[in-house]
Amino acid sequence: MPPEKSDLLQGTLDMLILKIVALGPVHGYGISLRIRQISKDVLQVQQGSLYPALHRLEKRGWLKAEWGQSDNGREAKFYSLSPKGRKQLAEEESNWQRLAGAVSDILRTRPTEAES
Amino acid sequence: MTRRPNPGRDAQFDRELRFHIEKLIEEKIAAGLPPHEARRQAALEFGGSEQLKEELRDVYRVRVVESSMRNLRSALRFIRKSPSFSATIIATLALGIGANTAVFSAIDAIILRPLPFPNGDQLVQLDQYAAKTSNPGMHVAPARLEDWNRMNSTFQAMTGYYLNDGSETSGPLPERITQALVAPRFFDVWGIRPARGRAFSEQEELANGPRAAVISDRLWRQRFGRDPNAVGKQLRIEGVTFSIVGITPPSFRFPERTVDFWTPVPVDSPVMRSSSPDARRATWYTVIGRLKPGVTEAQARDDLARVQAQLGNEYPQTDSRLAVKIDSLKRLIVGDTQRSLWILFGSVSLLLLIACTNIAALLLARTAQRQREISIRYSLGASRASIIAQLLTEVSVLAVAGSLVALLLAGAASQVFHALSRNLPRVEEIRLNGTLVLYSAGCAIFTTLLCGLFPAIRATRRSLAGSLAEHGRTQVSGRHPLQWILVSAQVALAVTLLVGAGLLLRSFQALGRVSPGFDPDHVLTFRISGNWAETVNLERLRQRMNRDLDALRSLPGIAGAATALALPGVPFGNRSEFKVTGQPSDPDQKIIATSRVVSAGYFETMHIPLLDGEPCRESLIGVAVVNRRFAETYLGTRLALGNHLTFVPPNPYMPSAEIRGIVADAREEGLQNEPAPTVYLCQSAPVPSPAFLVRTYGEPTAMAQAVRRKIHQVEPSRTVYQISPLEDDLRDSFAENRMRTTLLTFFAVTAILLACLGLYGTLTYVVNLRRREVGLRLAIGAERTQIAGQFLNEAFRSSLFGCAGGIALAVVSTRVLAGMLYGVTALDVTTFVAVVMLVLATGVLSALWPAMRAARLDPMQVLREE
Numbered sequence: 001m002p003p004e005k006s007d008l009l010q011g012t013l014d015m016l017i018l019k020i021v022a023l024g025p026v027h028g029y030g031i032s033l034r035i036r037q038i039s040k041d042v043l044q045v046q047q048g049s050l051y052p053a054l055h056r057l058e059k060r061g062w063l064k065a066e067w068g069q070s071d072n073g074r075e076a077k078f079y080s081l082s083p084k085g086r087k088q089l090a091e092e093e094s095n096w097q098r099l100a101g102a103v104s105d106i107l108r109t110r111p112t113e114a115e116s
Numbered sequence: 117m118t119r120r121p122n123p124g125r126d127a128q129f130d131r132e133l134r135f136h137i138e139k140l141i142e143e144k145i146a147a148g149l150p151p152h153e154a155r156r157q158a159a160l161e162f163g164g165s166e167q168l169k170e171e172l173r174d175v176y177r178v179r180v181v182e183s184s185m186r187n188l189r190s191a192l193r194f195i196r197k198s199p200s201f202s203a204t205i206i207a208t209l210a211l212g213i214g215a216n217t218a219v220f221s222a223i224d225a226i227i228l229r230p231l232p233f234p235n236g237d238q239l240v241q242l243d244q245y246a247a248k249t250s251n252p253g254m255h256v257a258p259a260r261l262e263d264w265n266r267m268n269s270t271f272q273a274m275t276g277y278y279l280n281d282g283s284e285t286s287g288p289l290p291e292r293i294t295q296a297l298v299a300p301r302f303f304d305v306w307g308i309r310p311a312r313g314r315a316f317s318e319q320e321e322l323a324n325g326p327r328a329a330v331i332s333d334r335l336w337r338q339r340f341g342r343d344p345n346a347v348g349k350q351l352r353i354e355g356v357t358f359s360i361v362g363i364t365p366p367s368f369r370f371p372e373r374t375v376d377f378w379t380p381v382p383v384d385s386p387v388m389r390s391s392s393p394d395a396r397r398a399t400w401y402t403v404i405g406r407l408k409p410g411v412t413e414a415q416a417r418d419d420l421a422r423v424q425a426q427l428g429n430e431y432p433q434t435d436s437r438l439a440v441k442i443d444s445l446k447r448l449i450v451g452d453t454q455r456s457l458w459i460l461f462g463s464v465s466l467l468l469l470i471a472c473t474n475i476a477a478l479l480l481a482r483t484a485q486r487q488r489e490i491s492i493r494y495s496l497g498a499s500r501a502s503i504i505a506q507l508l509t510e511v512s513v514l515a516v517a518g519s520l521v522a523l524l525l526a527g528a529a530s531q532v533f534h535a536l537s538r539n540l541p542r543v544e545e546i547r548l549n550g551t552l553v554l555y556s557a558g559c560a561i562f563t564t565l566l567c568g569l570f571p572a573i574r575a576t577r578r579s580l581a582g583s584l585a586e587h588g589r590t591q592v593s594g595r596h597p598l599q600w601i602l603v604s605a606q607v608a609l610a611v612t613l614l615v616g617a618g619l620l621l622r623s624f625q626a627l628g629r630v631s632p633g634f635d636p637d638h639v640l641t642f643r644i645s646g647n648w649a650e651t652v653n654l655e656r657l658r659q660r661m662n663r664d665l666d667a668l669r670s671l672p673g674i675a676g677a678a679t680a681l682a683l684p685g686v687p688f689g690n691r692s693e694f695k696v697t698g699q700p701s702d703p704d705q706k707i708i709a710t711s712r713v714v715s716a717g718y719f720e721t722m723h724i725p726l727l728d729g730e731p732c733r734e735s736l737i738g739v740a741v742v743n744r745r746f747a748e749t750y751l752g753t754r755l756a757l758g759n760h761l762t763f764v765p766p767n768p769y770m771p772s773a774e775i776r777g778i779v780a781d782a783r784e785e786g787l788q789n790e791p792a793p794t795v796y797l798c799q800s801a802p803v804p805s806p807a808f809l810v811r812t813y814g815e816p817t818a819m820a821q822a823v824r825r826k827i828h829q830v831e832p833s834r835t836v837y838q839i840s841p842l843e844d845d846l847r848d849s850f851a852e853n854r855m856r857t858t859l860l861t862f863f864a865v866t867a868i869l870l871a872c873l874g875l876y877g878t879l880t881y882v883v884n885l886r887r888r889e890v891g892l893r894l895a896i897g898a899e900r901t902q903i904a905g906q907f908l909n910e911a912f913r914s915s916l917f918g919c920a921g922g923i924a925l926a927v928v929s930t931r932v933l934a935g936m937l938y939g940v941t942a943l944d945v946t947t948f949v950a951v952v953m954l955v956l957a958t959g960v961l962s963a964l965w966p967a968m969r970a971a972r973l974d975p976m977q978v979l980r981e982e
Contacts, residue, residue: 028132029139047136047161048168051129055175060499070135077132 013045013053015096018081018089021063027076028054054079062088125176129169137162183502187509194510201482202514205475208870209518212471213559214525215464215863220555221526222533223457225546231446232367232545234307235406239445240413242274242403242420246693246765247439255399258381259390260435261299263427264403270411270419275305276401279372281645281805282353283835284339290828292645292835293335293353296375300383303330305406310362313347316380320361323382329358331377333366351377354647354833369544396434404445417442437765449541456856459932463613463863468559470609470867474874475511476567477602481881483507483575490575504572511568512560519560526552536858537851574598599878600910604918606874610867611922611955612929617864618947619933619940620857626939627850633782633791634684635723636846639809640816641683642839644827646804654801660831661800662734664808665715667830671822673813676721679806681713683842684722686849687786688712694795696751697760697772707750707761709742709793710785715800719779721811729757729777732798739798740773743781746793753778761795773797786849788938809842816841856936868955871918872962879911879966890970891978904971911963912956919952 020026020034031054032045057063062085070076081089137158144154195202230236242264244256256264256276265274276299283290303315310330320328329351331340340346351358358379382388387395407416420440428436483490493503530546537543644664650657661679668677682688694707716734719726719741732741740761747756762772773795781791800806812819824836847854883890890903930942940947 027135029136032136046163047133048163048171051133051168052171052175055172059175074135074138075131076135077128 012096013049014057015089015092016043016045017050017053017057018062018085018092021079022081022086022089025066025068025078025080027070027078029076031079057085061085126169126173129172133162133165133168137165183505184509187506188513190506191510191513195513201478204873205478205514206518206521208471208474208873209515209560209563210521210525211866211870212468212522213515213519213556213563214522215866216461216468216559217519217522217526217552217556218529218532219457219460219464219859221529221546221548221552222540223461224551224555226450226540226542227454227457229545231449235409236446237444238272238407238409239305240405240407240416240442241445241448242405243441243443244424244438245441246437256401256403257396257398258299258387258400259392259395259398260427261401261403262388263390264420264423264440265301267423267426268416268419270408270416272406272408273301273305274403274405275299275301276403277302277378278400278402278648279375280648281643281835281837282647283645283833284353290645290833290835292837293376294372294374295353296372296378297381297648298378299381299401302378302380305404306368307406308365308368311365312344313360313362315362317361321380321383323384325382327356327358327379328361329377329379330362330364331360332364332375333368335376336363353377391431393431393434396431405442413442413444451541453541453852456852456936459616459936460856460859460863462929462932463616463860466609466613467863467867467870468563470606470870470874472563472567473602473606473609474870474877475563476570477599477606477874477878479511479567479571480574480599480602481877483571484881484885486575500576503576504569507572507575508564508568511572512564515560515564515568518563519556522559523548523553523556526556533855536855539848539851540855599882600914603871603875603878603911603914604921606871607915607918607955607959608921608925610864610871611919611951612925613860613864613867614951614955615922615926615947616930616933617857617861618951619930619937619942619944620860622940622944622947623936623938624850624853624857627787627853629939630783630787632685632784632787633724633780634784636685636842638812638814638816639721639842640812640819640823640839641810641842641845642808642820642823642836643805644808644831645835645837648804650804657801657804658799661715661806664827664830665717665800667826668808668810668823669717671819671826673819673822675811675813676717677808677810678718678721679715679800679808680718681802681806682784683807683809683845684782684784685787685842685846687789689785692795693764694761695764697762699759705750709746709750709795711795711797712784713797713799713802713806715806716798718796718809721809722782723811724782725780727778727780728753729775731777731779732796734800737799738771738773739776741777741779741796741798742775743779743791743794743796745781745791746795747778749793751775770797770799787846853936868958871955872958875911875915875959876962876966879907879963880969882910883907883966883970886970887973887978890973891975894973895975895979900971903973904967907967907970908960908963911967912960915956915959918959919955922955923948923952 016035017031020031023034026034028047028050032047032050035043035045054063058065058079062082063079064082065077065079067075068078140158140161141151141154144157145151149157231239233239242256243254244260245254255278258276261274261276265271268274277296280295280297282293282295284293300321303309309315311333313330315330316328319325331346331351336342336346340349343349346363347360349360351360358377364378386392387398387400389395405416407413417440420442424435424438424440428438490503494500527548530543533540533546534543646657650660665677665679668674682690690711691708692711694709696707714732716732718724719731727744729741732739742756744753747753751759756775756778759775760772761775763770779796781794783789783791784794785792810816810819810823820839823839827834827836893903894900926948927943934942
């Protein structure tokens with residue numbers, strides 16, 4: 001049995017894609033594989049969401065795409081981060097950190113602290 | 117983004133997705149599944165690839181319709197939310213586009229559209245003139261018309277016509293009816309066919325043939341009540357019975373608007389005999405020709421010069437001194453109106469520019485307030501283009517609304533033109549049509565781009581938009597040079613228009629102050645219908661005129677009566693060359709003078725002082741009076757009396773005239789024209805219906821009924837028409853001038869109002885933005901007058917810059933008014949100074965309220981707001 005899967009929070013997929021792509025040029029399959037591996041199978045990206053997201057980001061100019069040879073010699077479309085995408089990623093990361101910090105702060109609150 | 121050129125986007129999707137599936141299959145085989153099972157599971161996991169591909173296509177699809185609908189909805193919402201702002205913009209645009217479309221409607225109808233005849237641009241008017249004096253409007257002998265028509269090679273056909281007054285005597289008072297007597301080919305040359313019935317047959321063009329008439333649509337309606345069987349009925353005018361053979365279409369208003377019916381001039385009458393000198397001297401016809409397709413006016417001119425030279429050899433006595441003049445009929449009809457209209461169009465275009473600038477400033481202020489909304493949309497992932505599209509949609513909705521209102525305004529414009537200038541040519545052709553709708557739509561697009569694009573681009577600049585979340589509080593704002601530049605631009609354009617209007621107004625005033633040399637006050641003018649057939653017996657015609665004049669003079673309330681060939685003060689332009697009998701004619705100093713024909717009593721009636729000798733008298737024939745300028749220029753005041761003048765070339769009706777008197781100079785050829793050397797020939801009946809002038813003791817119009825009744829007594833079968841005070845006739849001769857002046861003044865006043873509105877709006881906005889600063893300064897002890905003064909100063913400075921720019925613009929652009937000005941130069945200092953004072957004063961006035969409001973701010977309240 002695979003571990004319980006979580007749905008991706010709305011809007012976080014873009015950030016995850018940017019983050020993975022930031023590590024180096026990678027194709028769509030590679031992205032879904034990495035997300036699965038890094039999240040230890042908690043996060044699973046459906047192809048039905050992944051590819052539209054990739055193309056949207058490419059159209060917006062945050063990703064660059066290039067056809068190249070994959071490891072076994074087949075042609076694949078490799079995505080990499082544009083400078084604009086890098087800025088966007090930084091912004092989204094810091095937003096996320098703030099949000100996540102705030103949420104976990106709230107969750108860690110114990111009853112006595114709230115009352116005081 | 118690199119994309120392989122050849123395989124289409126779909127193929128790329130396929131390749132990208134296939135790669136993914138294959139990797140999945142490999143992955144599953146590596147995990148130990150048999151190949152076919154791995155393939156099955158991978159396909160399952162991947163889901164419908166068609167659906168996915170559709171989603172990918174969606175990413176690249178630009179949803180023009182949907183997004184513009186969305187923009188439209190949000191624009192409508194925006195307009196609903198800020199009704200007064202939107203109303204201001206719509207009203208400003210309606211005014212700007214409306215005025216522009218209105219003037220364009222006149223330009224389109226009068227200048228741009230061809231005359232309302234098939235291939236109207238082929239129509240020209242021809243005239244003969246004595247080459248030496250270039251005296252226009254001599255009219256053409258019927259025999260010569262036939263010669264021209266036969267001998268030329270550049271015209272499809274030529275025809276001619278003249279008008280005759282008749283009286284229709286079936287009612288209680290005779291009614292005037294205008295007959296046009298036409299040469300052969302008349303309807304063919306115009307290219308029209310009667311709406312009912314037919315044109316004249318060859319039989320009907322013979323002297324002994326059946327008498328036929330084509331009647332006008334108006335006569336058909338008024339006299340025959342649109343009777344469908346009117347063709348074939350009889351028309352009885354002054355004892356002659358015509359049978360009606362046709363009815364013209366309603367659009368046929370030429371050659372003259374007043375013509376009631378057309379009849380042919382017999383082609384076999386003696387006046388058609390080419391060789392008779394008398395026939396060749398008859399000046400009857402206004403001649404219209406239709407050029408062959410592709411023939412230019414210049415070619416036709418050369419052709420007819422050749423024809424006339426040939427005629428000159430054939431008939432040296434009558435034809436050798438004549439030349440032929442050709443003018444495009446349209447140019448003749450449109451005349452000087454063209455220049456006035458283009459000037460008006462220029463000024464309404466400036467007005468539209470002011471309106472746009474005004475709106476751009478409003479929008480700038482508005483979008484500055486919407487920075488927050490814009491930055492939110494950015495952070496939701498909207499692209500700059502889509503935000504600009506949305507902002508432009510808002511403006512374009514306003515512009516479309518404005519141009520719809522504008523169309524209504526323009527629709528009413530023809531009435532305005534009609535009211536301002538009765539004599540405006542082709543005014544009845546001005547009306548709303550597809551061209552105008554297109555034009556105002558074009559204006560709407562133009563204004564949308566002009567006043568919307570710039571604020572939209574500025575508002576969506578990232579540096580402004582991106583950072584809003586951080587400082588939502590209003591900062592103490594710096595300068596707003598852009599807003600103030602827009603205000604200055606409006607002021608500059610308004611100043612230009614005001615200077616133009618001011619110059620025209622001052623010319624008009626100057627014209628009003630001119631002493632014309634005759635007294636138009638208390639003079640009633642009219643005509644009495646007469647027939648050219650009466651000129652066969654000139655003595656009888658003269659007796660009739662004198663009988664009418666005597667009857668008028670016997671009326672109580674009338675101080676004097678006279679006839680004249682042309683009304684004094686209305687340009688007529690009859691220039692002739694004269695010779696003094698017994699003096700060797702000096703080829704270097706030809707005697708060229710305006711010739712006027714007046715009856716006995718003319719100078720007394722018009723209050724033109726007699727300087728020497730005696731005025732015109734009834735008993736005298738072959739007598740002339742000259743004005744002082746004529747005497748001084750050509751003969752010397754002492755020596756003028758007693759000389760005999762003859763026309764060059766000789767005029768059979770006026771063999772020689774003795775100068776018996778000298779009168780003072782009068783501006784009879786138009787108030788704006790210096791009096792020219794003038795010869796008055798004393799004759800009461802130069803034409804069958806000359807202008808009658810009577811001087812009244814009381815209101816001239818009050819005498820109109822008495823005059824009508826008296827003439828009816830003496831001439832029961834004649835009509836009195838065109839009855840009006842001379843003052844009105846003079847005013848009418850300035851109708852175009854007045855239209856130009858009135859409209860330009862209206863546009864200029866609108867322009868300055870718009871500019872003031874712009875100034876007011878901008879200052880209000882600036883004051884609002886700087887509330888906090890003002891509040892702070894008041895809190896730490898700034899004087900209220902200081903605050904108000906500072907804002908006023910800002911407004912004053914931008915008005916001042918505007919004035920400077922406006923003066924520069926005006927200096928360059930008032931040149932187009934040259935020739936329309938009277939008594940002022942295009943660089944009239946008084947006008948310029950007055951305009952600058954006016955603009956600065958209104959500028960400060962419109963700045964006063966916002967500045968005072970700033971000064972009255974309550975510091976505590978302002979600081980608490982934040």
